[in-house]
Amino acid sequence: MLTPPQSEAGRFTRTGKLTSILGTAGIYVIIILLLLVGLGIRQLDYLSLANLRSILQAVSLLGMCCAGLAFVVFSGNMNDMSLPMTMALSGMMAIQLIPYGIVVSVLGGIVAGTLVGVINGIMIGKFRAHPIIWTLAFNLVLSGLVRAAWGGSQIYPDTIAGQNETAQATAETFNLFARTYYFDGALPLMVVVMFIMFVLAQVIFSRTTFGNKLRIVGSQYEVARMSGINTERMVMTAFVLCSLCASVAGIFYASLTKIGAYSNGEGYDFRALTAVLLGGMTLAGGKGTMVGVFGGVLVLGMLTNIMTLIGVPTFNQYVVQGVVFLFIVWLNNYLEEKRGHA
Amino acid sequence: MQKTSNALDALNRNRAYLILALVLIFALFTPRFYTMFNVRSILSGSALYTFLGVSFTLCLIAGHMDLSVGYMATTGAMVVLGMRTNSGLPWWLAILIAVGVGAIAGTINGLLVTKAKIHSFIATLGMQFVLRGSMYMYCNGAEISVRGEFTLTDAINRAPLKFLPLSNLFICTLAVVIIYLVVLRNTRFGRNVHIMGGNRETAWLAGVKSDKLTTLVFTLSGITCALGGALFAISQGTATPTLGEKGIPPLMVALTATILGGTSMAGGKGNVLKTFASILAIMAMLSVLTTRYGKFELQILFMGLALAVAVIYETLRNYARQKRVGIRPNLADEYARETGKTLHIEK
Numbered sequence: 001m002l003t004p005p006q007s008e009a010g011r012f013t014r015t016g017k018l019t020s021i022l023g024t025a026g027i028y029v030i031i032i033l034l035l036l037v038g039l040g041i042r043q044l045d046y047l048s049l050a051n052l053r054s055i056l057q058a059v060s061l062l063g064m065c066c067a068g069l070a071f072v073v074f075s076g077n078m079n080d081m082s083l084p085m086t087m088a089l090s091g092m093m094a095i096q097l098i099p100y101g102i103v104v105s106v107l108g109g110i111v112a113g114t115l116v117g118v119i120n121g122i123m124i125g126k127f128r129a130h131p132i133i134w135t136l137a138f139n140l141v142l143s144g145l146v147r148a149a150w151g152g153s154q155i156y157p158d159t160i161a162g163q164n165e166t167a168q169a170t171a172e173t174f175n176l177f178a179r180t181y182y183f184d185g186a187l188p189l190m191v192v193v194m195f196i197m198f199v200l201a202q203v204i205f206s207r208t209t210f211g212n213k214l215r216i217v218g219s220q221y222e223v224a225r226m227s228g229i230n231t232e233r234m235v236m237t238a239f240v241l242c243s244l245c246a247s248v249a250g251i252f253y254a255s256l257t258k259i260g261a262y263s264n265g266e267g268y269d270f271r272a273l274t275a276v277l278l279g280g281m282t283l284a285g286g287k288g289t290m291v292g293v294f295g296g297v298l299v300l301g302m303l304t305n306i307m308t309l310i311g312v313p314t315f316n317q318y319v320v321q322g323v324v325f326l327f328i329v330w331l332n333n334y335l336e337e338k339r340g341h342a
Numbered sequence: 343m344q345k346t347s348n349a350l351d352a353l354n355r356n357r358a359y360l361i362l363a364l365v366l367i368f369a370l371f372t373p374r375f376y377t378m379f380n381v382r383s384i385l386s387g388s389a390l391y392t393f394l395g396v397s398f399t400l401c402l403i404a405g406h407m408d409l410s411v412g413y414m415a416t417t418g419a420m421v422v423l424g425m426r427t428n429s430g431l432p433w434w435l436a437i438l439i440a441v442g443v444g445a446i447a448g449t450i451n452g453l454l455v456t457k458a459k460i461h462s463f464i465a466t467l468g469m470q471f472v473l474r475g476s477m478y479m480y481c482n483g484a485e486i487s488v489r490g491e492f493t494l495t496d497a498i499n500r501a502p503l504k505f506l507p508l509s510n511l512f513i514c515t516l517a518v519v520i521i522y523l524v525v526l527r528n529t530r531f532g533r534n535v536h537i538m539g540g541n542r543e544t545a546w547l548a549g550v551k552s553d554k555l556t557t558l559v560f561t562l563s564g565i566t567c568a569l570g571g572a573l574f575a576i577s578q579g580t581a582t583p584t585l586g587e588k589g590i591p592p593l594m595v596a597l598t599a600t601i602l603g604g605t606s607m608a609g610g611k612g613n614v615l616k617t618f619a620s621i622l623a624i625m626a627m628l629s630v631l632t633t634r635y636g637k638f639e640l641q642i643l644f645m646g647l648a649l650a651v652a653v654i655y656e657t658l659r660n661y662a663r664q665k666r667v668g669i670r671p672n673l674a675d676e677y678a679r680e681t682g683k684t685l686h687i688e689k
Binding site: 078079128129130132134136137138140141143144145147148152270273277283313315316317318319320321322325326329330333337 | 407454458459460461463464465467468469470471472474475476478479483594597598601607608637638639640641642643644645646647649650653654657658660661664
């Protein structure tokens with residue numbers, strides 16, 4: 001805290017080439033390094049279509065969450081801790097509504113999930129609740145609600161559909177969501193949806209007034225408010241978009257596992273935040289791009305993939321993820337400070 | 343008008359005791375609530391959560407959030423039994439090592455926050471995963487139990503006075519609460535923590551070394567949580583790496599009690615005794631719910647609702663106040679200085 005003020009010149013000479021490279025394209029440098037590591041371990045197998053597809057498919061759920069969460073982080077609200085229950089709720093609603101047809105089922109799931117974001121948005125955007133404490137609290141409420149509503153049990157598409165022929169067909173369609181592939185099994189539907197979300201998010205960030213306003217809200221809330229931006233609506237929209245993406249991910253999760261359970265999205269809050277921060281966004285908000293976030297998602301997926309290939313047990317992977325997470329956040333802070341943005 | 347708002351204010355400030363009283367009155371209509379055995383099990387059951395709640399309150403007063411309290415307790419629990427059962431060390435050494443590990447983890451948290459300048463919420467979130475993974479690695483995913491001799495387990499669960507439902511474990515808990523109460527209220531350390539949480543700049547101007555103090559707060563939090571976990575594991579005779587995640591997460595109990603107890607979410611204000619009262623209220627409420635409905639889901643729902651209602655209430659209160667004062671309350675002071683008139687603003 002008692003650091004002497006640096007002179008302007010000192011600040012600039014300290015910015016080395018390495019920091020600027022790491023700052024802009026850092027995440028893709030890491031991706032290439034990881035690719036090399038993967039090649040070293042598995043030779044050319046690593047670059048095979050099957051492995052690349054499995055990496056992409058494994059990160060697609062995480063990617064969908066990140067595409068939404070990026071808005072929340074960008075708006076300076078740190079994290080949406082109710083992400084896991086949003087995913088679980090939308091998946092369970094979708095499965096519960098299967099007897100009414102596939103359209104109702106999917107829409108119901110998305111609406112239920114988005115409702116979480118609306119409530120979060122009203123509480124945090126309008127009434128300025130503490131984002132972490134409120135979303136943690138709401139996550140607990142939702143967890144209680146979901147458990148009480150379904151009696152604490154899991155639900156399955158086939159049993160919900162019952163003996164009804166059409167409902168069974170709907171359940172089949174529902175289960176097929178996560179198992180649809182294009183181009184002879186090269187491109188899963190989940191990956192396509194993830195890409196669409198990222199492209200849309202990138203367009204929103206860089207080409208719309210909403211994106212620009214959100215950047216100001218994220219970097220300087222007071223300035224945004226005083227320059228006439230409707231900050232309440234900006235933050236609300238960010239949370240709604242976040243839970244919209246999370247509920248789509250939740251439906252895919254339920255379709256992939258064929259199970260609707262309160263534990264469906266467990267751990268996604270932390271992993272999504274890790275990926276978003278890896279991608280160069282900062283917790284202070286207002287910094288970062290979707291291209292970077294996509295890189296962050298890829299790095300997290302490749303890290304898990306490589307660790308699994310080497311044979312690191314799941315529990316040890318927790319430690320590695322935690323350490324990587326802390327290291328990345330520290331590196332981000334450090335580089336920002338070096339560049340004089342701290 | 344003024345009088346009623348004062349009375350309401352006092353009521354709100356002491357809402358932890360109010361909730362505890364309400365739950366206890368409600369419990370009158372629950373069969374077999376006020377039996378020696380039930381009261382003792384509630385009090386003993388609150389021990390672990392009290393340790394966590396007290397640590398969480400301490401951190402929140404200092405203006406930080408320690409999300410790793412739950413896994414810190416797991417660490418204490420696993421290490422103490424691991425050292426005793428697997429390594430065969432004497433109890434006192436095992437407890438010392440467990441507390442030491444907690445202290446180290448807490449200090450790392452503190453250094454991450456002060457030296458690496460990571461937001462406390464993020465630093466402890468990462469630490470949570472590191473601790474969780476390393477505890478799984480330490481025990482290979484299995485549970486560790488006390489083997490053979492249960493003298494300490496019996497001693498810690500025994501009630502020294504036959505006519506009072508106070509086990510030794512609960513007496514330890516009370517001692518910790520009292521120590522924290524005295525330290526936070528009557529020492530320079532406690533006052534500095536309050537100043538630092540209230541306003542970082544004021545603390546700096548007042549000469550408080552906030553970096554050192556923050557690290558110390560996190561270290562203390564780690565020590566308390568690890569000690570709580572260790573005592574809990576000894577009293578149960580077993581420890582699992584899922585202590586921090588099964589059922590209602592201990593972190594959520596600590597958070598709920600802290601917020602219900604009136605600790606300010608922005609820091610600088612809080613009372614350990616009120617947190618303790620809230621923990622007792624929560625444990626009594628869970629017991630009543632179990633007796634009446636016997637459903638685990640309802641416990642989670644009610645806990646969540648209690649926390650959510652408290653957060654909503656605080657938020658709306660803050661919102662109404664900001665509407666009245668404006669975002670910058672110092673403008674009201676300026677207005678008073680320039681015009682000689684004072685705005686009546688409820689702080």
